[in-house]
Amino acid sequence: MTTPWNQRCAQRMQWMKGSAIRELLKLTESPDIISFGGGMPAPEVFPVEAFRVAADRVLAKQGTKALQYSTTEGYRPLREWIVAQMARYGIESAPENVLITSGSQQALDLLGMLMINPGDLLLTERPTYLGALQAWRAYQAEFITVPVDNEGLQVDLLEEALCAGPKFMYILPNFQNPGGVTLSLERRRQLIEIADHYGVPIIEDDPYGELRYEGEHLPPLVVIDAERLKKRARPAGNGQPYYDEHAPTNGNGRAYMRGNVIYLSTFSKTLAPGLRLAWIVAPVEVIQRCTIAKQGMDLHTATLNQMIAYEILAGDGGNAFLPGHVRLIRSVYRERRDAMLAAMERFFPNEVAWTHPAGGLFLWVTLPDYLDATALLKEALEHKVAYVPGTAFHPDGGGHNTMRLNFSFCEPTRIETGIRRLGEVFGRAIERHEAEARRAEPVLEPAF
Numbered sequence: 001m002t003t004p005w006n007q008r009c010a011q012r013m014q015w016m017k018g019s020a021i022r023e024l025l026k027l028t029e030s031p032d033i034i035s036f037g038g039g040m041p042a043p044e045v046f047p048v049e050a051f052r053v054a055a056d057r058v059l060a061k062q063g064t065k066a067l068q069y070s071t072t073e074g075y076r077p078l079r080e081w082i083v084a085q086m087a088r089y090g091i092e093s094a095p096e097n098v099l100i101t102s103g104s105q106q107a108l109d110l111l112g113m114l115m116i117n118p119g120d121l122l123l124t125e126r127p128t129y130l131g132a133l134q135a136w137r138a139y140q141a142e143f144i145t146v147p148v149d150n151e152g153l154q155v156d157l158l159e160e161a162l163c164a165g166p167k168f169m170y171i172l173p174n175f176q177n178p179g180g181v182t183l184s185l186e187r188r189r190q191l192i193e194i195a196d197h198y199g200v201p202i203i204e205d206d207p208y209g210e211l212r213y214e215g216e217h218l219p220p221l222v223v224i225d226a227e228r229l230k231k232r233a234r235p236a237g238n239g240q241p242y243y244d245e246h247a248p249t250n251g252n253g254r255a256y257m258r259g260n261v262i263y264l265s266t267f268s269k270t271l272a273p274g275l276r277l278a279w280i281v282a283p284v285e286v287i288q289r290c291t292i293a294k295q296g297m298d299l300h301t302a303t304l305n306q307m308i309a310y311e312i313l314a315g316d317g318g319n320a321f322l323p324g325h326v327r328l329i330r331s332v333y334r335e336r337r338d339a340m341l342a343a344m345e346r347f348f349p350n351e352v353a354w355t356h357p358a359g360g361l362f363l364w365v366t367l368p369d370y371l372d373a374t375a376l377l378k379e380a381l382e383h384k385v386a387y388v389p390g391t392a393f394h395p396d397g398g399g400h401n402t403m404r405l406n407f408s409f410c411e412p413t414r415i416e417t418g419i420r421r422l423g424e425v426f427g428r429a430i431e432r433h434e435a436e437a438r439r440a441e442p443v444l445e446p447a448f
């Protein structure tokens with residue numbers, strides 16, 4: 001008898017719906033479609049030669065080690081490099097606070113496995129990252145959302161949502177995917193105070209923090225949270241940093257980080273997403289549990305990839321590669337963002353609004369309320385241009401008239417053509433609506 005596979009699937013499969021993004025990417029594989037749909041870095045900036053040289057060196061110097069199984073926590077020199085790198089942004093941690101993951105997507109899954117029971121409520125921004133929703137729906141999470149505006153999460157609406165008792169908050173402070181907006185410094189501080197007051201931890205997802213094209217760098221939530229703890233801890237009085245006196249130490253007198261924030265970042269946007277290399281920074285209790293969960297998932301992240309990344313980042317002469325490479329990425333993406341914003345100004349009807357991201361890969365478009373971005377996608381595809389409709393990023397409904405556009409993937413001339421096509425699609429839809437509204441108006445009899 002042939003196995004009826006549908007009947008063999010676990011119940012959780014009901015909650016695991018296919019991603020609109022992935023389905024859309026399939027549709028837009030054809031080269032004549034200008035796709036603003038995916039979240040892909042520009043292939044032109046991939047450091048292929050640096051990878052080739054680093055791979056050669058790793059295989060020549062430590063080939064057998066690179067091809068062997070390794071520890072679940074990750075390659076120790078890479079974890080140490082991450083600790084040093086993050087210290088530049090004020091994130092104080094030790095290698096014991098760092099777990100290397102196979103992409104941040106795996107970090108989201110691990111944290112879901114660690115924290116979510118069926119029916120648990122999670123608080124996310126509205127709109128929020130689709131991949132997190134996908135990962136956490138598998139654990140039967142439910143969602144409560146707080147909207148973002150041009151300054152990020154609307155913190156003044158947070159307390160009411162927290163009263164519903166979410167297990168944690170999922171926050172994207174920098175150039176949010178999908179909205180492109182950034183959480184202001186004042187709101188970051190308020191958020192940390194509120195999280196402390198209500199005892200609700202935060203997962204801070206920061207894949208785009210390095211990709212700022214204008215304005216000042218803002219401290220990550222994990223840093224503001226550490227400052228809160230330091231203020232509260234007893235002053236050491238000897239010029240030493242203030243650590244929580246209850247924090248465990250790593251035997252070298254160095255206190256591990258504590259606090260309410262778990263921080264995630266990735267090499268996907270600064271080196272290459274095909275590496276599948278990212279990291280979690282968290283209190284040791286969290287890292288230890290994530291390590292156990294990861295053992296059951298994939299034993300460890302690819303040794304070869306970790307060693308090649310380390311060779312690129314720190315090998316042969318130090319830390320020279322990444323800063324220059326990030327400068328290159330910033331200049332390419334800034335030009336593409338500006339090309340998209342200029343084209344929107346030129347080709348989009350007045351009724352359409354959009355965000356002005358200071359960094360990252362995405363911006364967010366809002367159509368008049370009477371238009372449906374999902375219905376319009378079919379027409380856009382007929383005109384060889386694609387985007388992701390906004391409903392996918394709204395876990396508790398809404399967003400029918402919104403969409404996410406990616407500006408990192410296409411060159412400026414293609415961006416201009418694609419935005420012109422989209423502007424025409426929107427313009428026609430608005431005209432159709434206005435014509436219908438005119439037809440529906442009652443014909444007034446002339447009064448004599």
Ligand SMILES: Cc1ncc(COP(=O)(O)O)c(C=O)c1O
Nearest residue numbers: 039103104105129177266268278
């Ligand atoms: C907000 C956010 N988190 C996580 C990820 C996943 O990144 P990774 O490639 O490291 O799995 C992405 C990818 O686009 C993202 O935008």
